[in-house]
Amino acid sequence: MTSEELDIAFRNAVDSINNHTDPFPADVLLKLYAYYKRATNSQDSPRSNSSNPLVSAFKTNALFQTRGLTTDEAKELYIEAVKQYFLYRK
Numbered sequence: 284m285t286s287e288e289l290d291i292a293f294r295n296a297v298d299s300i301n302n303h304t305d306p307f308p309a310d311v312l313l314k315l316y317a318y319y320k321r322a323t324n325s326q327d328s329p330r331s332n333s334s335n336p337l338v339s340a341f342k343t344n345a346l347f348q349t350r351g352l353t354t355d356e357a358k359e360l361y362i363e364a365v366k367q368y369f370l371y372r373k
Contacts, residue, residue, distance in 0.1 A: 286355070289355060289358055289359070290358070292358075292362050293322060293358040293361060293362060296361055296362045296365040296366075297319070297361075299365060299369070300315060300365060307368075309341075311364070311368055313341055313342065313345040314345065314364050315361060315364055315365070316342060316345060316346075317342075317345035317346050317348065317349045318349060318352075318357045318358075318360050318361035318364060319357075319361060320346060320349075321346075321349045321352045321354065321356075321357035322354050322357035322358040322361055323354075324354055
């Protein structure tokens with residue numbers, strides 16, 4: 284897959300998640316959050332002043348688990364996670 288094809292597939296995957304109206308399982312959301320942050324090179328850390336420090340801790344842990352990924356690897360994993368979710372959701 285070329286870089287341009289990867290970018291298009293990634294944007295399509297993001298759009299499909301953003302347009303989905305049913306609630307997502309927490310583990311799926313955390314995985315998508317971490318892959319998205321790595322794929323977009325977002326340096327923002329989870330808000331420490333969040334109303335729920337437990338959510339911030341889970342987000343931080345999810346980001347930590349993706350620390351060695353390149354942006355392209357994170358895009359590929361995001362796309363795969365989206366495909367798996369829509370394939371196996373009930």
